[in-house]
Amino acid sequence: MRGRLFHRERPWLVFALIFALVLLRFCYYGFTYYPQLDDYIQLHNQAAYYSAKAVILDMGLLSSRPLASVMDYFFWSNFWPFLMAAVALISAMYAASACLFHRVWGEYFGTGYLFLVVYALLPLGMEGTYWISASNRVVPSLFFVALAMYLFQKWCRTGRVFWLPLYFVTQLISFCFYEQGLVLSVTGVLLVGIIEFFRGNRKKSLFSLLTFVNAGIYFAFTGYFSTSTGQLGSRLKLTLPWQEGWDKVFFSAAGQTGESFLIGGYKTLFRGFRRGIMCIVENFNILWVLVLIALCVVLFLFARRFTAQRPTGEAALPRPWALLVGFLMALAPVTLFFVLSNPSVALRNTVFSFCGIALFLDAVWSMLLTKCSVRGVVTGAVCAACAVVFSVAAVSELHDYRATTQADQRAARAIVSAVEGDEGTIAVLNLEPNYLSEQNFLYHEHIHGATESTWALAGLLSCAADNPYFPAATPVPMGGRYTGSLTEFGALLWYDARTGTVQSVMAVPAGEGTYEIQTAGGTVLAVAQEENGAGSLMPADS
Numbered sequence: 001m002r003g004r005l006f007h008r009e010r011p012w013l014v015f016a017l018i019f020a021l022v023l024l025r026f027c028y029y030g031f032t033y034y035p036q037l038d039d040y041i042q043l044h045n046q047a048a049y050y051s052a053k054a055v056i057l058d059m060g061l062l063s064s065r066p067l068a069s070v071m072d073y074f075f076w077s078n079f080w081p082f083l084m085a086a087v088a089l090i091s092a093m094y095a096a097s098a099c100l101f102h103r104v105w106g107e108y109f110g111t112g113y114l115f116l117v118v119y120a121l122l123p124l125g126m127e128g129t130y131w132i133s134a135s136n137r138v139v140p141s142l143f144f145v146a147l148a149m150y151l152f153q154k155w156c157r158t159g160r161v162f163w164l165p166l167y168f169v170t171q172l173i174s175f176c177f178y179e180q181g182l183v184l185s186v187t188g189v190l191l192v193g194i195i196e197f198f199r200g201n202r203k204k205s206l207f208s209l210l211t212f213v214n215a216g217i218y219f220a221f222t223g224y225f226s227t228s229t230g231q232l233g234s235r236l237k238l239t240l241p242w243q244e245g246w247d248k249v250f251f252s253a254a255g256q257t258g259e260s261f262l263i264g265g266y267k268t269l270f271r272g273f274r275r276g277i278m279c280i281v282e283n284f285n286i287l288w289v290l291v292l293i294a295l296c297v298v299l300f301l302f303a304r305r306f307t308a309q310r311p312t313g314e315a316a317l318p319r320p321w322a323l324l325v326g327f328l329m330a331l332a333p334v335t336l337f338f339v340l341s342n343p344s345v346a347l348r349n350t351v352f353s354f355c356g357i358a359l360f361l362d363a364v365w366s367m368l369l370t371k372c373s374v375r376g377v378v379t380g381a382v383c384a385a386c387a388v389v390f391s392v393a394a395v396s397e398l399h400d401y402r403a404t405t406q407a408d409q410r411a412a413r414a415i416v417s418a419v420e421g422d423e424g425t426i427a428v429l430n431l432e433p434n435y436l437s438e439q440n441f442l443y444h445e446h447i448h449g450a451t452e453s454t455w456a457l458a459g460l461l462s463c464a465a466d467n468p469y470f471p472a473a474t475p476v477p478m479g480g481r482y483t484g485s486l487t488e489f490g491a492l493l494w495y496d497a498r499t500g501t502v503q504s505v506m507a508v509p510a511g512e513g514t515y516e517i518q519t520a521g522g523t524v525l526a527v528a529q530e531e532n533g534a535g536s537l538m539p540a541d542s
């Protein structure tokens with residue numbers, strides 16, 4: 001049986017292995033998903049409380065990422081009772097994209113298993129592959145990008161006409177989930193076309209130019225629905241290099257790119273691995289550990305067997321070509337931020353570059369082991385070791401997602417139980433943005449509490465109360481600032497994180513622009529200082 005199984009590489013087994021490794025990262029604390037930030041809005045509130053017209057058309061959601069918005073309402077919201085099933089589906093799509101990219105580049109460069117491990121398991125990608133409000137955009141886009149490249153390659157190789165329309169439609173779909181997917185898809189198809197052109201498939205490779213027809217269709221559609229008042233209408237506002245202010249855009253994008261890829265990559269890996277070990281020791285899950293070991297043994301066997309079997313392949317191109325293609329595939333999705341008027345490079349945005357990063361690293365590794373007689377064994381060992389390290393680091397990220405969800409929902413239950421419903425607007429004092437004692441990398445929206453902002457708290461409370469008209473709540477953390485005056489709120493609540501309880505408090509004048517936050521019994525909990533339409537909350541003894 002073992003001989004037949006390892007006689008040749010079987011794509012379905014490779015997919016099953018990568019899918020299991022991807023999904024396992026999210027299952028350390030059981031088969032449960034932990035909602036974050038706008039998950040409550042996009043996956044529950046919109047479909048539960050509003051019509052499709054009100055959500056999709058009136059809010060202008062078709063002006064950008066149209067399929068993502070439509071699928072939130074009609075597809076992903078159906079998973080709300082069991083969101084882990086959605087995570088499993090997204091993980092399957094991500095594993096499939098890994099295998100498709102691997103297959104495409106393998107035809108040219110003999111790409112190996114290190115590519116699969118880096119692309120699928122790099123801890124930096126946790127935000128873009130786990131958090132559903134991000135992953136249900138990032139991963140489908142990557143899947144259709146990879147599928148479009150594979151279909152176009154099949155057209156160039158076989159000349160069978162039915163591959164061409166399949167490629168055309170698939171690529172158009174890839175554009176409709178994320179802007180970076182558009183840039184990556186255009187780059188990937190053009191690179192395949194260029195390679196096939198120089199390999200002799202000149203006429204068929206010219207059909208790669210259909211990618212610009214797809215881009216025209218996409219921009220015509222989103223432009224038709226674009227509106228200045230829509231929620232997403234200004235997302236693609238551009239500042240080009242010859243326009244005023246582009247220097248600020250460039251330095252902002254460059255700084256954020258370096259911080260997200262370099263600092264974020266370093267901290268989610270090394271700090272994440274250290275904290276991941278601590279999480280495993282504190283809450284040991286023997287089943288998870290045993291499954292990880294078993295999967296990594298299989299990964300070792302696959303990489304050892306098939307790396308040795310095909311060092312480069314007869315038709316493989318020179319390795320330096322792989323370095324160039326990898327660099328371009330990594331760079332292309334990031335270039336978009338250097339022309340956006342308001343660039344914001346989040347950790348989820350790094351995932352679109354993983355295909356290029358993985359290809360580059362795999363090519364470097366293969367070049368280093370060109371003359372190694374046991375390259376299969378060494379590669380298998382490195383792949384298995386990387387899979388272990390990456391998966392352990394992911395545990396710390398999952399730990400923080402879990403703790404944040406628990407803190408959010410604990411606060412929400414307390415607030416909902418304390419609100420009678422006729423307060424109008426409320427301020428929740430002493431409600432902190434985040435209750436994590438330590439985090440791998442605090443950056444943009446990466447594992448932030450729904451208690452941090454008014455919009456996120458509104459989504460959380462509406463979901464917890466099952467009421468779209470739940471009073472608007474403003475979180476006011478200790479030491480934080482707020483706009484307006486506490487006297488303008490219909491009710492003031494004080495949240496005690498130690499007990500998970502809420503009590504009503506009063507803002508009692510104690511001087512010009514100064515208010516003491518008192519309980520009904522007269523105990524002073526804090527002091528608010530207000531000036532010029534804004535205020536700050538400070539401890540009573542400060």
